[in-house]
Amino acid sequence: MPEPATVRARWAVLSKPPADGGDYRVLACSAGPAGFREFEGFVRPMMFGTPLQWSVAGEPGENLPWISYGFSGDGRRSHRWVSIAVTDWSVGGPATWDSAGRRPVVTRYFDVRFEDLARHRAGLTTLWRAVRPVVLPPGSAAVGEDAAAAAEEPAAAPEQVALRFDTEPLPRLAGLLDEEVDFGWAAATAAAALTVPIDLVARTSRYALTRIETMDAVLALLPYGYRAQLTAATWAPEPRAAHPRLCYTSASGSSARLTVREGTAPKPPSETARAHLARLLMLRDRVGTLGCLQELASVVEPASLPFGGGSDGPRARFGRTGEG
Structure with missing residues (x-):
């Protein structure tokens, strides 16, 4: 079995301090206080709705945690980052609640250079x-430590954290497509995603x-290169016209998005989609x-x-390779 890969990730925590009456904001990040504004610009675009209060949360998958994926950077090789944000309820009980007596949420954000992920063909899973087991430094609203103590003596924050992951994800995904997720449905959905954002509706x-x-x-x-600028979410109660590109949600009804129900393959919405599905x-x-x-x-x-x-993009290269 191959050794897990290790990559470095930038990080941020967005929440609010105990008894606070203000808005959610970045309370800690790998760049220190000077980076709070920049990282807030990374995190907020990955939030696609407001969670219901924990006592009236919805069905599994609709309630927290919400996991979303995105990207940042200006497109240059050294400035391409793939990101993941995990939003969940704070821990620590009433001591962490805000000034209105509400339990706040905490969003943990991580981003990794695209080239580091591409080297191992790492995917969403x-x-x-x-990132799931990573405990970020305290000093913000309830990220696994006693919030009051953390506020008094915040721990020194490392510039980045180390992430370890599987280096051979493709056999697992192939088994999933052969045994659990219908290949025809997944192929049709991927082809449609080439030209239109997708709203997934679970059975x-x-x-x-x-x-x-x-x-x-x-x-x-899809060709792996599209992951450099991809957005996705496990639940997006308020998807925007173009983002997330792929997400679970209630049928949005937006003419800019295509609703796809699990198990029902969508018809290709364009010639690009039809060609990709055939390939x-x-x-x-x-x-x-x-x-x-x-x-x-x-x-x-x-x-x-x-x-x-x-758009042809890298798809054209894949098509020639696949047919040649």
Whole structure:
């Protein structure tokens, strides 16, 4: 079994201090206080709605934790970051509640250089498993320590944290597509995502990890390079027109987004989608599911998914390789 990979990640915590009456804000980050404003600009675009109070939370997957994925940077090689944000309730009981007696949420944010992830073809599930056990430094509203004590004596914050993750995610994803997630449905959904943002509607209540794995299986059927500028979420009660690109939500009804129900393959919304779906089915017939994923994962040139139109991007390269 291969050794896990280790990469460095920047981080931030967005919440509010105990008994605070103000807005949520960055309370700690890997850049120190000078970086609070910059990191707030990274975290807020990854928040796609307001959680219900814990006592009236919804079905599994709709209640916390919410996990969302995004990106930041200006496109230069040294400035491309892939991010994950985990929003959950604070710990520590009433001592952490705000001035109105409400239990606040805490959002833990991490980002990793795209090239570090691409080197190991890491996907959504891999990134989630890497950040899940990480306890960020205290000194903010309830990130696993006694909030009052942390506020009095905040611990020294490292510049970055180390994340460890599996270096061979493709066999697991291939098994998921062959045994649990219908390949035809996932392929049609991935093809549609090339040209339009997708609202996923679960057949039954699904927990966050199951939703991450399903989205991961869909995205594995696109060239890996699209992950450099991808947005996704396990639950987005208020999705925007273009983001998240792929998320679970109630049917939004937005004409800018396509609603896809689990188990019901969408019709390709464009010629780009039809061509990609045909390539996926052909390639799977030729080299099997794992071979198909390996072919797609080999295309790591960063690219962005278009909004409201088709694009060849790295897909054209994948098509020629798959057919040649």
